Amino acid sequence: MIDKQSANALNSDGYLVAPCPALDGSEIQQAFRAFIRREREHQLRFLQKEYGYAYDGFSYYGQTDSSHQAHDDLISTFVLSEFYPVERFPPEFHGFLNSRWQEVVQVVRGLETELLTQLDVPGLLDFYLHNVGHMLSNNYYPPLQQFTTTAAGNTRLSAHPDASLFTVFPFGIDQELELQLTGEDGGTTWQSVDASDAILLYPGYLLEMWTRGEIKAMNHRVRLSADRAAERFSFSCFSLPFPLRKFEMPGRGPVTSEEYFEAYGALF
Numbered sequence: 001m002i003d004k005q006s007a008n009a010l011n012s013d014g015y016l017v018a019p020c021p022a023l024d025g026s027e028i029q030q031a032f033r034a035f036i037r038r039e040r041e042h043q044l045r046f047l048q049k050e051y052g053y054a055y056d057g058f059s060y061y062g063q064t065d066s067s068h069q070a071h072d073d074l075i076s077t078f079v080l081s082e083f084y085p086v087e088r089f090p091p092e093f094h095g096f097l098n099s100r101w102q103e104v105v106q107v108v109r110g111l112e113t114e115l116l117t118q119l120d121v122p123g124l125l126d127f128y129l130h131n132v133g134h135m136l137s138n139n140y141y142p143p144l145q146q147f148t149t150t151a152a153g154n155t156r157l158s159a160h161p162d163a164s165l166f167t168v169f170p171f172g173i174d175q176e177l178e179l180q181l182t183g184e185d186g187g188t189t190w191q192s193v194d195a196s197d198a199i200l201l202y203p204g205y206l207l208e209m210w211t212r213g214e215i216k217a218m219n220h221r222v223r224l225s226a227d228r229a230a231e232r233f234s235f236s237c238f239s240l241p242f243p244l245r246k247f248e249m250p251g252r253g254p255v256t257s258e259e260y261f262e263a264y265g266a267l268f
């Protein structure tokens with residue numbers, strides 16, 4: 001249960017650790033690994049451009065036309081969502097989507113609804129309940145020894161805020177994630193997050209825009225690992241508006257889902 005105190009942590013620290021254990025991520029990791037191991041020809045059948053909304057689909061290291069990752073980020077990603085039917089996604093994910101996806105979304109929605117109730121931002125819970133769905137970004141970081149370069153800022157994944165209302169890690173987090181925290185004097189520092197079996201949550205740009213900057217999107221990155229032979233997985237769930245919705249954005253007037261993504265994309 002997210003109480004007032006936890007909700008306040010979001011305001012003071014910029015993120016919060018949910019008071020419930022992470023879900024078992026072994027099934028999604030197995031499914032994603034099976035996809036990652038498939039031949040490139042199979043993977044390319046599910047590129048982002050084959051979907052066309054938000055970030056759904058496959059993006060790979062070196063790709064220059066993905067809106068989900070920079071070309072020099074040392075990762076491959078696959079974004080699943082409830083914006084498309086299960087059959088549109090690669091067969092490797094069908095078992096997970098048919099058996100576990102609803103449970104994951106339910107847990108994430110429960111946490112977000114409790115948090116939004118505590119935050120009590122005018123109109124936001126109503127917007128969330130009527131317009132917001134979920135996507136899951138599956139992120140695979142191959143061993144660093146496979147690369148001769150690094151991502152921007154000498155990282156494995158370059159710094160960015162997410163497009164989401166909230167980003168939630170329902171299966172816990174591996175080490176090397178770093179959050180950019182703001183101190184009382186307004187200065188910022190990068191802080192490492194320990195690997196954890198807890199559910200971490202932080203705001204994305206949609207919450208920043210909705211609150212007109214009162215709650216800032218968390219800037220984050222993944223640092224280089226000391227172990228150059230180690231691969232890394234992460235699974236982050238984004239709350240985002242369904243396609244073709246039109247809603248009132250405080251201070252901006254009516255905005256469509258597509259216009260929102262355009263505004264987020266203009267940050268880069």
Ligand SMILES: [Fe+2]
Nearest residue numbers: 160161162220
């Ligand atoms: Fe991110």
